[in-house]
Amino acid sequence: MTDSHQEVPTQGASTKGTSAQEAPSSSMASVPRPLLLVTTWFGSGLSPVAPGTMGSAAALPFAWGLMWAFGPWGLGVATVLVTVLGIWACNAHVRRTGEQDPGRIVIDEVAGQWLTLLPAPLDPVSYLIGFALFRLFDITKPWPVGALDRGLKGGLGIMLDDIAAGVYAGVLVALVVAVRAAW
Numbered sequence: 001m002t003d004s005h006q007e008v009p010t011q012g013a014s015t016k017g018t019s020a021q022e023a024p025s026s027s028m029a030s031v032p033r034p035l036l037l038v039t040t041w042f043g044s045g046l047s048p049v050a051p052g053t054m055g056s057a058a059a060l061p062f063a064w065g066l067m068w069a070f071g072p073w074g075l076g077v078a079t080v081l082v083t084v085l086g087i088w089a090c091n092a093h094v095r096r097t098g099e100q101d102p103g104r105i106v107i108d109e110v111a112g113q114w115l116t117l118l119p120a121p122l123d124p125v126s127y128l129i130g131f132a133l134f135r136l137f138d139i140t141k142p143w144p145v146g147a148l149d150r151g152l153k154g155g156l157g158i159m160l161d162d163i164a165a166g167v168y169a170g171v172l173v174a175l176v177v178a179v180r181a182a183w
């Protein structure tokens with residue numbers, strides 16, 4: 001399996017992933033640093049290897065802290081806020097660079113990863129399962145995840161496919177949690 005941010009797009013497809021293996025483009029010069037920090041989740045999306053996976057991994061300690069301090073409601077509110085912020089920030093990034101979905105944008109992975117972890121108890125095994133399931137759905141893009149990825153443009157399109165992947169993964173995390181609790 002490959003990271004969804006490393007796929008080479010076909011003509012007319014999303015550009016997500018092409019910048020993951022290249023040096024940051026000159027179009028990044030037009031992106032203000034605070035905006036770049038948001039869209040790359042504090043630089044994790046600038047990883048030359050698997051930026052989507054790195055963004056998801058960078059989301060984990062924040063999710064853990066939010067869950068520990070505020071419980072599922074706190075993580076849920078933070079997920080909504082980061083989703084709204086992500087839509088705005090991704091729209092601004094697209095307007096400034098013309099790139100529709102570059103691999104370095106990983107705030108979408110953060111929102112999807114946090115959504116996945118909402119039903120997870122605060123334990124490392126549950127978080128590892130949630131991480132793996134979210135990456136699986138984000139990379140394989142089953143319907144409607146793939147349709148959202150291909151069909152929507154701008155900030156909404158960048159964010160919604162990962163939200164859909166997070167819903168799929170979150171449902172499976174809830175099932176795993178229920179099975180683990182029954183044993």
